[in-house]
Amino acid sequence: MGIGLLAEQDKIAPFEVFTSERLNTPVYDPGERSEETQTFIIAQQSFRQLMGWTKGLRNAAGDELIIQSGYIERMTPNAVADRYQGVHYIGMHQALLVSCMEFALFALTQSCVFPNVGNAAGEASPELKNGKAPGILLLDKTLRGETVQIDQDHWRIPKDENRHVLAVYLAMLMARYIWLHELAHCTNGHVAYVQNAGLALRLYEVAEELSVVGFKPKADTDKQRDKIIRQLEYDADSSAFFGLCQIQLNDLENIDGIKALDIVTRLGMSIFAAYAVTWLFEEYQAFLDLKNDPSHPTPYDRLQHLARGAANEIAPKVDGFAEFHQSICDQFNAMAIPGLYQVGKAAPMDSEREFELHAIKSAMDKWRFY
Numbered sequence: 001m002g003i004g005l006l007a008e009q010d011k012i013a014p015f016e017v018f019t020s021e022r023l024n025t026p027v028y029d030p031g032e033r034s035e036e037t038q039t040f041i042i043a044q045q046s047f048r049q050l051m052g053w054t055k056g057l058r059n060a061a062g063d064e065l066i067i068q069s070g071y072i073e074r075m076t077p078n079a080v081a082d083r084y085q086g087v088h089y090i091g092m093h094q095a096l097l098v099s100c101m102e103f104a105l106f107a108l109t110q111s112c113v114f115p116n117v118g119n120a121a122g123e124a125s126p127e128l129k130n131g132k133a134p135g136i137l138l139l140d141k142t143l144r145g146e147t148v149q150i151d152q153d154h155w156r157i158p159k160d161e162n163r164h165v166l167a168v169y170l171a172m173l174m175a176r177y178i179w180l181h182e183l184a185h186c187t188n189g190h191v192a193y194v195q196n197a198g199l200a201l202r203l204y205e206v207a208e209e210l211s212v213v214g215f216k217p218k219a220d221t222d223k224q225r226d227k228i229i230r231q232l233e234y235d236a237d238s239s240a241f242f243g244l245c246q247i248q249l250n251d252l253e254n255i256d257g258i259k260a261l262d263i264v265t266r267l268g269m270s271i272f273a274a275y276a277v278t279w280l281f282e283e284y285q286a287f288l289d290l291k292n293d294p295s296h297p298t299p300y301d302r303l304q305h306l307a308r309g310a311a312n313e314i315a316p317k318v319d320g321f322a323e324f325h326q327s328i329c330d331q332f333n334a335m336a337i338p339g340l341y342q343v344g345k346a347a348p349m350d351s352e353r354e355f356e357l358h359a360i361k362s363a364m365d366k367w368r369f370y
């Protein structure tokens with residue numbers, strides 16, 4: 001290793017320096033591996049290895065892409081992509097993975113979800129209680145300082161041991177989808193673009209400034225900004241979704257337990273995970289009273305965008321995919337969650353949006369890493 005490279009490495013602030021200096025929040029370190037922390041640890045290790053392909057990528061200006069990733073100790077469900085002192089940082093709030101875990105466990109209590117795994121028919125398929133969606137209940141209790149009571153809350157956990165394990169894998173895939181989405185904000189040049197154009201300091205998944213959202217009338221420039229950022233979100237969703245599928249289709253899975261599953265289950269879980277995360281963001285917005293955040297597409301639009309991508313881009317490459325995808329959508333749609341969106345019945349993309357998406361993609365080329 002040359003001295004030049006060492007000097008270069010010295011400039012890279014560790015993730016915890018980024019979170020404290022830039023975000024004023026502590027890093028979340030899952031610590032030793034235990035039943036409680038393994039999802040955090042394995043999801044992160046897996047992602048860091050999978051993103052190895054980004055090493056050495058450069059943009060048109062010759063800047064090298066350097067990325068640091070980690071968890072942030074915050075009890076709001078969010079994820080962030082930022083660039084600070086020339087280094088890209090992607091972070092997931094601790095609460096986001098906690099709520100993915102809760103959602104995944106609930107999903108596997110439903111007999112309709114992955115019916116070929118374990119004793120699906122023996123699951124109770126409970127309906128939601130207390131009006132709190134899976135993924136929100138735990139968060140709500142934590143924010144109110146309550147603890148989860150196992151005897152009261154066991155109905156949200158699958159009875160079958162194999163399905164319980166599958167839920168843990170599903171949560172890891174949900175985390176992977178979030179990491180890949182944030183990674184796309186970096187590799188596709190979104191973060192550098194919004195910073196250089198003065199549109200945003202960084203990209204969050206859920207608006208952080210609670211006080212301004214939905215109150216003041218939007219100026220035209222803000223509307224234009226929101227429109228651009230919405231397209232970036234669609235673009236990051238697409239990249240993350242295809243990445244998630246490609247990992248299975250190209251046999252790149254690096255979590256042993258998931259790798260041991262058959263391809264139909266692995267691919268189905270990956271698609272299900274992307275849809276579940278997208279749905280969860282709808283629940284977060286409702287929970288945080290952010291229904292009208294105009295800088296992000298509605299979760300419903302994002303879900304249909306993903307399903308359209310599956311039909312248009314993946315189906316032609318994989319035999320029998322359309323029917324398989326429909327079966328995953330049917331499983332998702334049949335969960336006992338009031339108000340759950342119906343996926344897989346998407347109308348074709350309207351030409352105006354398609355045009356906008358392409359316009360943004362070409363503007364991004366200057367910032368993209370390749």
Ligand SMILES: [Zn+2]
Nearest residue numbers: 204205233236
């Ligand atoms: Zn995003």
